[in-house]
Amino acid sequence: MSVRLHQSIVVSRLEGRVSLSDGVEMLRHAVQSRVQRWSSSSIDRIEIEIEPTDVLHWLAGQPAGQRWFFRSREGTLTAAGIGCARSWTSLEEAIAQNAHCGDDPLIQGTNQPTAPLFFHSSFFDPESRGKHAPQWASFDRSISVLPLIELQHAEQTILAVHLGDSVMDALTALEECQEPRAHLPLPRGLRLSGDGDPVGWADGIDAALGAIASGSMEKVVLARTRSYCAFESIDPCSVLFGLMEEEPSAFHFMVEQHAGSAFVGASPERLFRRIANRLESEAVAGTCGRGPDGSSDDRLAGRLLGSDKNRREHEIVIRRIESVLAPMVDQLCCDESPSIMRLRHVQHLKTNAQGRLKPGINDATIVGALHPTPAVCGWPVDRSREFIRDHEHLSRGLYSGVIGVTSPARSDFSVAIRAALISGTDMTAFSGAGVVRGSDADAEWLETERKLAAFDALVIRAASDRAALIEPARTDPMRDPTRAPARGPMANVPLRLVAGS
Numbered sequence: 109m110s111v112r113l114h115q116s117i118v119v120s121r122l123e124g125r126v127s128l129s130d131g132v133e134m135l136r137h138a139v140q141s142r143v144q145r146w147s148s149s150s151i152d153r154i155e156i157e158i159e160p161t162d163v164l165h166w167l168a169g170q171p172a173g174q175r176w177f178f179r180s181r182e183g184t185l186t187a188a189g190i191g192c193a194r195s196w197t198s199l200e201e202a203i204a205q206n207a208h209c210g211d212d213p214l215i216q217g218t219n220q221p222t223a224p225l226f227f228h229s230s231f232f233d234p235e236s237r238g239k240h241a242p243q244w245a246s247f248d249r250s251i252s253v254l255p256l257i258e259l260q261h262a263e264q265t266i267l268a269v270h271l272g273d274s275v276m277d278a279l280t281a282l283e284e285c286q287e288p289r290a291h292l293p294l295p296r297g298l299r300l301s302g303d304g305d306p307v308g309w310a311d312g313i314d315a316a317l318g319a320i321a322s323g324s325m326e327k328v329v330l331a332r333t334r335s336y337c338a339f340e341s342i343d344p345c346s347v348l349f350g351l352m353e354e355e356p357s358a359f360h361f362m363v364e365q366h367a368g369s370a371f372v373g374a375s376p377e378r379l380f381r382r383i384a385n386r387l388e389s390e391a392v393a394g395t396c397g398r399g400p401d402g403s404s405d406d407r408l409a410g411r412l413l414g415s416d417k418n419r420r421e422h423e424i425v426i427r428r429i430e431s432v433l434a435p436m437v438d439q440l441c442c443d444e445s446p447s448i449m450r451l452r453h454v455q456h457l458k459t460n461a462q463g464r465l466k467p468g469i470n471d472a473t474i475v476g477a478l479h480p481t482p483a484v485c486g487w488p489v490d491r492s493r494e495f496i497r498d499h500e501h502l503s504r505g506l507y508s509g510v511i512g513v514t515s516p517a518r519s520d521f522s523v524a525i526r527a528a529l530i531s532g533t534d535m536t537a538f539s540g541a542g543v544v545r546g547s548d549a550d551a552e553w554l555e556t557e558r559k560l561a562a563f564d565a566l567v568i569r570a571a572s573d574r575a576a577l578i579e580p581a582r583t584d585p586m587r588d589p590t591r592a593p594a595r596g597p598m599a600n601v602p603l604r605l606v607a608g609s
Contacts, residue, residue: 155268168345189255193272202252241503294570297339304332328486331540344370359522373527394418394457437463453561
């Protein structure tokens with residue numbers, strides 16, 4: 109069965125539900141049959157339903173180079189792509205040429221073809237000049253990609269191949285497809301190697317408070333980093349797998365455009381989700397820690413809800429969302445008061461907004477209007493962004509940018525926070541905190557510590573996994589339970605890190 113989408117993408121589904129290996133082989137034969145009659149004037153998508161397959165483990169088994177991964181916070185959509193059938197330097201171009209957001213119905217159901225997914229990523233500040241450090245050279249400031257091979261799991265598990273600029277590239281990608289990896293261990297010797305500068309952080313907070321007191325801004329978000337390294341190259345899929353276990357109720361993503369450099373994260377924050385013309389967005393701002401038990405959690409959440417500083421920070425974000433979305437939707441509805449979003453290490457204030465999109469509004473328009481949000485930039489946006497350019501001594505790149513997937517039928521975009529840049533044996537994690545009137549440098553530093561806890565936990569996990577591999581069996585007669593453990597990968601991890609995670 110074939111369906112033509114906007115006379116530029118032809119989607120065909122092969123009959124049946126088969127194993128992953130059989131699906132790869134059937135797609136390969138289908139591509140071979142089209143080599144002689146294929147034309148690059150359109151994009152062909154050939155897909156087949158396969159038996160449930162772990163998407164991340166499959167992606168980890170594919171050669172490094174061009175790999176994308178996105179999992180929605182609710183777990184209703186998990187998608188991965190390898191290679192590039194066609195790409196665009198902006199979301200606007202991708203939508204204009206191949207993925208218009210019109211009135212198309214959702215293409216779902218048994219033996220019905222599914223719409224292709226475009227993977228999008230863009231920098232926090234794409235227009236900034238001179239602020240993008242060499243480590244971001246492997247990433248486009250903004251790119252939308254239709255992968256050569258896509259594996260997605262929603263109602264069904266679908267394996268697809270796209271014939272874009274080169275049919276032979278698609279055929280080669282299928283021939284090189286590997287089986288999923290059984291295990292995704294963290295790298296040996298993963299450890300803390302460097303941290304942010306508390307003095308420089310305090311100076312930045314003081315400058316921000318001065319600007320706020322002068323009336324030039326209401327809020328600005330400042331970021332810092334923490335560095336990790338390992339004895340061997342850090343596999344981004346393994347890090348992402350660890351983050352998924354640490355923060356299961358988050359968006360999970362990976363962007364890899366060249367082998368050896370990848371950006372991964374587990375973000376709590378949705379920029380927006382669209383299903384047909386139904387739009388959902390949210391404000392996530394205002395943070396406190398987690399308690400050791402439910403009663404402590406409730407007490408901390410109560411203080412968060414009653415905190416004037418956090419409520420003002422949150423109110424700035426929801427005001428911006430309302431002002432941006434009101435002209436785009438019919439009957440914009442927002443929660444009357446914020447609720448509590450609980451993650452593994454922190455709690456946030458969260459307010460939902462939803463409405464029905466007016467005709468002519470597409471994903472690119474929404475992304476351009478909503479991002480950067482005051483939750484990652486500040487308010488007013490232009491002034492806070494200039495302040496960040498002048499005072500933040502790091503290169504954000506994709507951190508606090510936009511990462512998501514889009515199709516004619518649906519889209520989901522996350523704000524790329526709680527994320528890290530991986531390069532060879534090094535990993536740099538990012539964290540930020542919002543500064544408003546009444547902010548305190550030490551308190552904001554502690555907030556960034558909490559937000560980095562998921563990455564700190566990977567250090568503990570890596571050491572524990574390693575220890576489990578080398579620990580003698582309990583039946584070993586030579587094992588002395590009173591002996592102090594040998595020094596290992598955790599030897600250089602500060603006690604603060606162990607206790608804080």
